[in-house]
Amino acid sequence: MLFNSYEFVLLFLPLFMVGFYIIRSVLRTKRESAKVLTYYCLAASFLFYGLFGIKNLLVMLFSIVFNFAVLFLSDRASGSKGKKALLTAGIAGNCVMLLCFKFSGVFFPVAISFYTFNQISFLVDHHRQEEKRPFVLSDYLLYILFFPKLLQGPLMRYEDFDREKEKFFEGSLDWDVLMRGLLLFSVGLFKKVILADTFGAAVDYGYSSLQSLGSLEAVLTAVFYSFQLYFDFSGYCDVAAAICMMMGMELPLNFDSPYRAVNIIDFWKRWHITLTGFFTRYIYIPLGGNRKGVARTYINLMIIFLISGLWHGNGFTFIVWGAMHGVLYVITRMLMGNKKEIKEGSLPVRIIKTILTFAYVTAAWVFFRADTVRDAAGLFVRMLTGGKKALAAGFSSCFQLDEIWYILKVTPVMKLSFAWDVCLWGFLLVSVFIIFFNENAIKRVKTCKIGLGSTFATFVLLAWSIVSFAGVSTFLYMNF
Template sequence: MANSDSKYRDACKWLIVVASLVFYAPFGVRNLLVLVGSIVVNAVLAKVRVSQWAAVIINLVALLFFKFNGVFFPIAVSFYTFNQISYQVDLNRGEIKEFKLADYLAYILFFPKLLQGPLMGYGEFTKCIENAIGITGEQHDGNVKKNSCSVDWEMIMRALFLLSMGLFKKVILADTFGQAVNFGYENVAGLGSLEAILVAVFYSFQLYFDFSGYCDMASAVCMMMGFELPMNFNSPYKAVNIIDFWKRWHITLTKFFTKYVYIPLGGNRKGTARLYLNLMIVFLLSGLWHGNGLNFIVWGAMHGVLYVITRAVTGDKAKRQSSILKPFKVLFTFIYVTLAWVFFRAATISDAITLIMRMFIGGHRRINTHLSSCFQLDEIWYVIKVTPIMKLNFAWDICLWLFIIVSVVMIFFMQNAYTIAGKAKIGVRTTIVTAVLLVWCILSFAGVSTFLYMNF
C-alpha cells in the first residue's frame, strides 16, 4: 500500500509539472528554453551536491546576465531563480533531506506561484502540496488514509468570488489607472500640480491593484485545488510606518531576503551599526532585484533610510494599536511610499524629479481631458451621458473621481479580498456579485496588460 501511495503522490506531482509547463509555454519559446535550462542546471547541481555558494553564484550570474544584457528578459526569471537559490541553500543546510526530481520540479514550476510568487520555502510548499493531494499520513488498519475526494462546492464558490474580485482589481482598476499613468509619465513636463499628484497616486493604486489582484486570483485557483498559498499581500497601504508596510507588501519576498541575506550578513547580532548596514544592503538589493536602473537603487535607498530611522525610533516592532495619530501615520507612510514609487516608475531619475517638482510648480488648472478620458469606460460613461449630471461643469471628470473614491474605500477601509471571501455568506447576493464581476472583466479582456511584477 505504501508503494501505491508513493506512486499516487508522484503521479499528482508530475501532473502539476506538465500543467505548469503548458501554462508557461504560451509566453514563447525563448522564455520556455531559459526556464527549462535553469531547471536542468539546478537539478544537476542539486544531484551532485555542489557547495551552497557555488550554486548561489551560478544562479545569480544567470539572473544578472538577463538583468543587464539589455536584449531579452525572460518572464518571471527573478521569481524562479530565487526559488532555485532557496532550494539549493536549504538542500546544502540539510533542511531538504534528499533530492527528488518530481518534488523539485513541482516546487519550481507550480503555476499559480510561478509568475509572481509567493516565494514559498520548499518545506512549506511540500506540506501544502501533500495536503492538497489528499495524503494525511494517518494510519487506518495498516493503510495510509486518504482525504475524501468529494467536491467542496462552498469552497469552489468562495474561490470564484475571490477570483472575480482579483479580476476586477486587475482588469478594471489596475489597467485603467495604468492608462492614466502612461499618459502622465509621457507628458511629465506639461503636468499641472494636481495632475502630477494624481499621476503619482494613480501609480500607487495601479501597483496595488495589479499585485493584489494577482495574489487573489492565484489564491482562488489554489483554493479550487485544495491548496492554500501563504499570505503575500495584506492591505499594505494601511501600514502605520515603513516597517509595518514591509510586513504587508510582498510578504514572502521580505521573508526571503531576511532568511537568505539579512541573517547570513549577521542580522542584529553584530551591533547597532552593523544592523543598520545590513538593512540598507537588503533594501539596495531589493532595488536591484526590481530593475537595473539607478532609479531602482534610489527607490531601495529611500525605503532603507526610512526603515533604519523607524527601526532606531520604534525598535523592531511596528506598533498597530489604535491611537488618535494612527490616520496621520498611515497617511504619511502612504505619501512617502508613493513618492518612492515615482522613482520606481520613471524612466530616469530626472523624470522622477521633474514629476515631483511639478507637484509644487505646475500651477492650478483644470485636469487635462486626456487624463480624465482614461477613466471613461463605456459602460459607465454612457450612463452618465444620458443623465442630467452631464450638464454639470465637472461632468467630464466624474469617472476619474469615481475611480479614486472606490479605490480609497477598497484600499483604506475594507478588509482584504481573501478575508472577505472567507467570511462571506455564500448565497444569492455573492453569486450575483461574482457573476457580474466575471462577466464585466471578461468583456474587458481586450485591453488587459500583463502583470507588472512579471517584469521583475
C-alpha cells in the same frame, strides 16, 4: 499565458480544474492520487509556461538542469568543504544568470527571478539539511513550475510547498469552497483588468505630459501609480490564491493591505511578504543580521534595500527607490529601539501615521516609475509649480470606460460642469475604500456568506473583466 487572458480564463483553467476533479474522484487511494495529480499538474504547468515561447522555456529548463546538477554533485561530494564549494557555485551560477538577463537589455525571461529564487532557496535549505522531506524529482519540478505561483510568487520553501500540496490529493469537490475560489478569482481579475490597468493608462498619460501637468494632475499621477501597483499585485495574489483554494490548498499570504501600514517597517511586513522573507532568510541573516552590533545591523538593512532596488530594475531610479526605503527603515528602527511590536496608537494618531507612510511610499514610487531621476524630479516640480489647472481631457478620459460612460450619458450628471471628471473621482473613491477600509480579499472570502449576492457579484466582476481583456497589460511584477 497570462491569468488575464481569454485562453487562460475560458480554456486552460476550466479544462484543468475539470481534469483535476475527475482524477481526484476516480483514484481511490492517496498514493495513486498523489502520483497521478503530481504529473498532471506538472504537465499543465509546463504547458502554461511553454506558451510564453520556446526561448523562455529553454532558459527555464537550463536553469533547472543546472540546479539539479549542483544538487546531484553536492549529495555525492565528500566533506563539508566540497559541499560548501558546490553550494557557493550554485548560488553564484543562479545569480550570474539572473543578472546577465536583467542587465543585458536583450531578453528577459518570464518569471526568471521567481524560479531562480525558489531554486536558491532549495539549494541552501538542502545544504543546511533543513528540508526534511525526501527529494523526489517530480515533486521538485512541481515546486519550481507550479503555475499559480510561478509568475510572481509567493516564494515558498520546498518543505512548506510539499506539505501544503498534500492537501489537494485528498477530499472531494466542495461547492462552497469552489464558489469562494471563483469569487476571489473574479475579485482579483477585477482589480487587475478594471482598476490597475485603468489607473495605468492615466499614469502613462501623466508621465508622457510632464511639462504640461497642473499641480493636481501631477499629484494624482503619483497617487494613481501607487494605486496601479497595489491593484496589479494584489489582483495577482488574489487570482493565484483562488486557483489554489479551488484545488484545496492554501498559498502563504503575500499581500496584506500594505497601504494601511503605520510606518515603513509595518509596510514591509505587508508588501510582498514572501520576498521580504526570502531576503531576510538568505541575505540579511547570513550577512550577520542584528547579531554583530547596531551599526552593522543598519548597514545590513541598507544592503538589503539596495539589493531590492537592483532586483526591481537596472536604472539609477531603482537605487534611489531602494535607498529611500532603506533610510526611512533604518531611522524608524532607531526610533523604535529594541521594540519589536508596532504600536499603532489611538485612531487619530494611527490615521496620521498611515497618511504619512502612504505619502512617503508614493513619493518613492515616483522614482520607481520614472525613466530617469530628472523625470521624477520633474513630476515633483509640477506638483509645486503646475498651478490650478482643470484636469486635461486626455487625463480624465482614461477613466471613461464605455460600460460606465454610456450610463452616465443618459443621467443628469452630464449637465454638471465636472461631468467629464465624474468617472475619475468615482474610481478614486472606490479605490480609497478598497485600499484603506476594506478587509483583505483573501481573508474576507474565507469567512463571507456564500449565497445569491456573492454569486451575482462573481458573475458581474468576472464578466466585466473578461469583456475588457482586449486592452489589458501584463502584470507589472512579471518585469522584475
